[in-house]
Amino acid sequence: MTKTSVTTLIMKRTFEVPSEKVFDAWTNGDVIKKWMFTMENTNKVAKSDPRVGGTWEIVDHRDGKDYRAIGEYKVVDPPKKLIFTFKMPQFSDLADDITVEIQPLESGCEMTFTQEINVIHEEGWTKEDIEKAHEDWKKETEQGWYYMFLGLKELVETGKITYP
Template sequence: MAKTSITTLNMKRKFNVPAEKVFDAWTKADTIKKWMFTMEHTNKVAKSNPRVGGTWEVVDHRDGKDYRAIGEYKLVEPPAKLVFTFKMPQFSDLEDDITVEIESLESGCEMIFTQEINVIHEKDWTTEDIQKAHEDWKKDTEQGWHYMFLGLKELVEKGNITYPSF
């Protein structure tokens, strides 16, 4: 098995809706299929059983290929905290841990997102190589979540997502 290490991605976002609405968007299949690793018009599967030990799954179909994301819920405390695993088995057997904390504010809520990202090492990597890989993986992962969180914000605040045309 390849050697790995972990780097941590932290992101925060504010929403002008109650914490319950954001929590539901993370756990209900009918909303997950609109924003999380997929878009409603490319989604083939969206499942969620938000309880400790329950699983979630998203299958997105683009350019003739299926992209599958799966995980298991480790902690479910509505509407404040969610901890789950994340894996895309077509790319790797490695599983990341994701924590979503949602704090109610006087107006709306704030989401604190943390992902423990498994970074695969190449043979003979130096400490500098590992550090650069951590920065690169974190940057790429953050970019993906940034776009998903834009969709999440639109979905919970406006009720739908205006998908860009590429």
């Protein structure tokens, strides 16, 4: 059996739009296709059934390969909270849990994104190896979401994404 541990990534972003618009961007397949993973022209599939037990799927095509992400919704509480699993079957059978909480502000809203990242251990790892892996996996995951959240912000605030 593969040994694993979990590290937690938390990111916050503010948006100059109502909570409902940001929540919709996480649950509407047509909108997800425009910002999640890369962008609309590489995302071949973007499906979402945002209800408890419903599923979501994205297939992103880059460099001649398909990258598939799937998950299941655990909590759907519009426009405040969404909890779902995130899994890329071609890389691992493990599913991370993602929580998106959206709080209204006087002007716009604040999103708190939390991902419980499953870290796979290699044989013979020490405590230090595990701690380093946690930091590395967290850093790589944060970098990916950082760029996606730039697109998400531009999309919900302006209606389109202009960065390459």
